[in-house]
Amino acid sequence: MSRSRNADILDFMKYAIQFDQVEKSFGSLQVLKGISGYVAAGEVLSIIGSSGCGKSTLLRCLNRLEVIDRGQIMIDSLEISRSNLTNHELKQVRSRIGMVFQQFNLFPHLSVLDNLTLAPQQVLKISRKESAERARYYLQEVGLGDKVDVYPEQLSGGQRQRVAIARSLCMEPQAMLFDEPTSALDPELVGEVLTVMHRLAERGMTMVVVTHEIQFAREVANRVMFLDQGRVVEEGAAREVLTQPKSDRLNTFLSRMRQAQMA
Numbered sequence: 001m002s003r004s005r006n007a008d009i010l011d012f013m014k015y016a017i018q019f020d021q022v023e024k025s026f027g028s029l030q031v032l033k034g035i036s037g038y039v040a041a042g043e044v045l046s047i048i049g050s051s052g053c054g055k056s057t058l059l060r061c062l063n064r065l066e067v068i069d070r071g072q073i074m075i076d077s078l079e080i081s082r083s084n085l086t087n088h089e090l091k092q093v094r095s096r097i098g099m100v101f102q103q104f105n106l107f108p109h110l111s112v113l114d115n116l117t118l119a120p121q122q123v124l125k126i127s128r129k130e131s132a133e134r135a136r137y138y139l140q141e142v143g144l145g146d147k148v149d150v151y152p153e154q155l156s157g158g159q160r161q162r163v164a165i166a167r168s169l170c171m172e173p174q175a176m177l178f179d180e181p182t183s184a185l186d187p188e189l190v191g192e193v194l195t196v197m198h199r200l201a202e203r204g205m206t207m208v209v210v211t212h213e214i215q216f217a218r219e220v221a222n223r224v225m226f227l228d229q230g231r232v233v234e235e236g237a238a239r240e241v242l243t244q245p246k247s248d249r250l251n252t253f254l255s256r257m258r259q260a261q262m263a
Helices: 003-012 056-061 087-098 112-122 129-142 157-169 187-202 212-221 239-241 248-261
Strands: 016-026 031-039 045-050 068-076 096-099 177-181 205-208 221-226 230-238
Touching: 003 056, 003 221, 016 056, 031 056, 031 068, 031 205, 031 230, 031 248, 045 056, 056 068, 056 177, 056 187, 056 205, 087 096, 087 129, 096 157, 112 129, 112 157, 129 157, 157 187, 157 212, 212 239, 221 239, 221 248, 230 248
Parallel strands: 045 205, 045 221, 096 177, 177 205
Antiparallel strands: 016 031, 016 068, 221 230
């Protein structure tokens, strides 16, 4: 192994998550075109950009819900982009990284408590008693301690998304990925979900957040990455990137976002 390859590995190990020259295509459509970046432990990275720019695909690659075509992805010291990744290693990755989707993905036939205890029992092999204690604790953390025995259809969209966040927290992950967690919510319900995420950030949770909530990104994220047509156009400190964009493309995007919010 060359010295340069050793140096690359040492650089990877400095971060909770790092990705280098990631490419991903679906058929003839190349969605990710050599994207590189990192997330330090305890940091919040917000990924922004227009629909179809590759944000959600990148997020799914970080949890190996999608397998990349080229490049490298490291979670701590584990390279999850390897073709020979074992099922055991994949389970390790999934237990380390929580994922919160746009559409909640709760089991409608299970109570809130059962939705939260299922994965800890099956994946982490902890007892029902311990998993139930975790579930009750994290439901309190997201402000839903009184919803243990109800079913998802009895909850508002914002409540369901907070349950989904609590479900991820029950795995006690080292990092969490959020894929536009407020995009499916009515505007008046967005704030309750963002408040929970803000609290997680304050407590030092490592987070990657794909979002259209520019104010949230400016106030909560440490860094912002702006994607356009599968490439990184700008990346840097959140307040600097979002208040003093250097590229015409980001400036146009932010202007359109402001206009949409005022409409």
